[in-house]
Amino acid sequence: MVVRTPDELIAALPHLLGFKPDESIVFVPMRSDIPVARVDLPTTPIDRELVWRYLRDAFSRYGGTRASVGIVCVTDDRTYADVVGREFADRLDSIGIGTQMRLWANDSHWSDLDSGESGLQTESARERIAAMTVLAGQAQPAASRGSLATSLVGDREPVAKLLPQAREAARLSTPRAESRWALGRLNQFHANGHLLSDGDAARLLVAIVSIPIRDRLLDDMNRSATGSHVALWTDMTKRAPDEVRAAPASMLAFASWQNGNGAMAWCALDQVPQDKPYSLAGVVATAVQTGMHPREWEAIRSQHPDRGPDLGSDFPTQQGRAQPSPDRPEHGM
Secondary structure, three states: OOOOOHHHHHHHHHHHHOEOOOOEEEEEEOOOOOOEEEEEOOOOHHHHHHHHHHHHHHHHHHOOOOOEEEEEEEOOOHHHHHHHHHHHHHHHHOOOOEEEEEEEEOOOEEEEOOOOOEEEOOHHHHHHHHHHHHHOOOOOOEOOHHHHHHOOOOOOHHHHHHHHHHHHHHHHOOHHHHHHHHHHHHHHHHHHOOOOOHHHHHHHHHHOOOHHHHHHHHOOOOHHHHHHHHHHHHHHHHHOOHHHOHHHHHHHHHHHHHOOOHHHHHHHHHOOOOOOOOHHHHHHHHHHHOOOOHHHHHHHHHHOOOOOOOOHHHOOOOOOOOOOOOOOOEEEO
16 A cells, blocks of 8 residues: 555555544554554553553564654544654664654544644545555455444354254264365355355354364465455354354454454454353464564464464464453554
8 A cells, every 4th residue: 555645644544454543543564564553542651551562572573674663643632642652652763663753633634743744634535545445455444443343243043043953964974074065165155255055154163163174274364365264254253153153253363364454353353252262363362462474474384284273382372361452452464
């Protein structure tokens, strides 16, 4: 995405994040291999310190590489935006990350907090950025983070009614047959994009309760196929009852992170039932919290081709902490 003015950068934020930010501080990279990070605007010194701990963990790996970011504070309080933006610019400088600009924005205006230049947010900037993302095939952003989360909740009763039948059919089948069917059904979805029938959805959800079957579908999730995976697992998460939702929600979280959408990844993790740990959810939580680039995952997996997503000491998960909080940034690439 190419932006030419502060107005266009602010117009681009919803497309970078997946939703329109409000009362937020956003760290926008000046190059594509550094993560975008957004967090609820911290309002106390303790909150700012907690935010910094997470940011430091994510950005420290880029220190000394001539990396730089733009800091945008989205809030009605311009004075506080100046204070908090300056504090985080100084903190980032301490780990070798430069700050090229500090911007303030509310719903209608923007201001460069360093130069004092100000202006209105224009419809022409919003239209240009929207057209650019449409041409790139990107989904248009949600109105808010809340509406993004709500989009993952659908009618789960039709599939719930078919689960007993799907479980019985799986019992009478074999793991090899169910794995072959699941992979074939995935490839069919890649080819035509048609949503699964209730019967096929129930069968797929039962199949991926099996970790080996789930991992076969996970292995298909290279970066060129993430858009199709996001569409499939979004639909499966919306329709999956509690007892079979951990796998599709974690698959959606993983695909969203691979696709550069940290906010959607967290919303998907919110849909993982919390009554028992789920390893893949912990892996994705670690990746999003630390600003890990998807290519780092690919490098780790290439070293352990026969192991699943729980990579032990090579990839420590965040089990028990796989939930976002106001002080925990959402990173995306």
